[in-house]
Amino acid sequence: MSTVEAPAATAGREQSGSEERTRILVRDGIPGFPGLHDWELLVDAEIDPLMWFAAADGGDTRLLVLDPRHVEPSYAPKFGPPALEAVGAAPDDPLVVLGVVNVEPDGSATINLRAPLLICPRTMRGAQVILDRSDLSMRHPIEVGG
Amino acid sequence: MLVLSRKPGQALLVGGEIVVKVVEIRGQQVRIGIDAPDSVAIVRQELHDQVEDANRAAASRGSKNASRLASRMRRDERKENQE
Numbered sequence: 479m480s481t482v483e484a485p486a487a488t489a490g491r492e493q494s495g496s497e498e499r500t501r502i503l504v505r506d507g508i509p510g511f512p513g514l515h516d517w518e519l520l521v522d523a524e525i526d527p528l529m530w531f532a533a534a535d536g537g538d539t540r541l542l543v544l545d546p547r548h549v550e551p552s553y554a555p556k557f558g559p560p561a562l563e564a565v566g567a568a569p570d571d572p573l574v575v576l577g578v579v580n581v582e583p584d585g586s587a588t589i590n591l592r593a594p595l596l597i598c599p600r601t602m603r604g605a606q607v608i609l610d611r612s613d614l615s616m617r618h619p620i621e622v623g624g
Numbered sequence: 625m626l627v628l629s630r631k632p633g634q635a636l637l638v639g640g641e642i643v644v645k646v647v648e649i650r651g652q653q654v655r656i657g658i659d660a661p662d663s664v665a666i667v668r669q670e671l672h673d674q675v676e677d678a679n680r681a682a683a684s685r686g687s688k689n690a691s692r693l694a695s696r697m698r699r700d701e702r703k704e705n706q707e
Contacts, residue, residue, distance in 0.1 A: 506665075509672055510679035525687075525694040527701075541682050542690050548697065559662035580682040581689035590682075593675045608667045608675055616678045622696040623703070 496523040501534065502597055502604040506564055509593070509606060511539055517604065519543075519597070528579060531595060543576040549589055549620050555609050557596060564605035565598040573598055578606075580617065588617040 492499045498521045507515060511533065520530035520540075527548055532540035546553040557573070567573060574597040577589040591614040597604040628636065635645035643659040658666055 508679060510676040510683070525690050527697060528690055528694045530690075539683055541679065542685065542693075560665035563663040564665070578679060578682050579693070580678065581685045581693050583689070585689065585692060587693050590675070590678055592671075593678070606675065606679075608665075608671055616674060620693070620697075622693065623700050 497521070500602070502531075502602055504604045504606075506605055508541075509608075514539060529576070531576070531578075542579040542581065543595060544579050544589055544620075546575065546577040546589060546591055546594065549577070549618060550591065553591065555594065555611065555614070557607060561596055561605060561607040564607070565596055565603040566601035567598040567603075568600075571598055571600050577618075579620065587620040587622070588615075589620055590616045591618045592616045 500519045500521075502517045502519055504515050504517050507513065508517075514533040514535060516534040518530075518532050518534045520532055522530065525542075527544060529543050530540045531543045532538075553575075555575070562569065562571075565573070576595040576597070577591055578593070578595065579587055579589050581587045592611065593606050593608045593616060595604060596607050630636065630646045632646050632649055635643050637643055641661055642664065643657075645657040645659075647655040647657045649655075660666060
């Protein structure tokens with residue numbers, strides 16, 4: 479299975495211990511947290527393959543994210559011009575796609591495949607894109623052993 | 625909120641480049657046509673609200689559950705690789 483690479487640009491990238499932080503600007507905000515535009519992608523070996531997407535300017539707001547291909551290997555949604563424009567991407571730019579994970583208190587977990595987080599590593603900009611795909615669930619189960 | 629009355633076939637211009645047109649009224653449903661620049665995302669409000677709810681729920685979970693889920697995923701992946 480392929481794994482996601484954290485945005486490769488070196489600007490805005492910091493490493494401390496097992497954790498690597500990459501600054502991501504979210505111009506349009508994240509639904510539920512509209513005032514927060516400055517975010518960080520935290521790659522931490524302790525929670526690999528999961529990562530944190532954390533507000534850099536909003537206290538302790540953070541979302542657990544995962545490359546959706548860990549759950550659905552064929553996941554490859556198409557992003558239209560508004561999404562590419564939101565992250566400042568050219569049509570040929572490689573993009574990082576992540577899904578927001580929700581872990582229930584009982585340990586079960588779901589991933590939002592309907593509204594992925596799109597990141598353009600070249601511009602270091604991100605957006606949560608709501609796809610026009612009613613076949614994709616916002617609470618797609620993550621099947622894991624006990 | 626600005627409230628205007630429009631008849632089928634009539635339109636509104638928003639911000640100089642977005643046209644919202646009443647295409648048809650059928651019972652309790654209004655069909656709306658929107659002409660907007662490519663860069664403008666158009667999303668049903670209720671869908672946006674659902675994403676807000678899902679994000680807020682996800683943000684309220686602690687890191688303890690994250691570590692547990694991650695180790696279970698790594699264990700599964702190791703099993704898959706061994707098979």
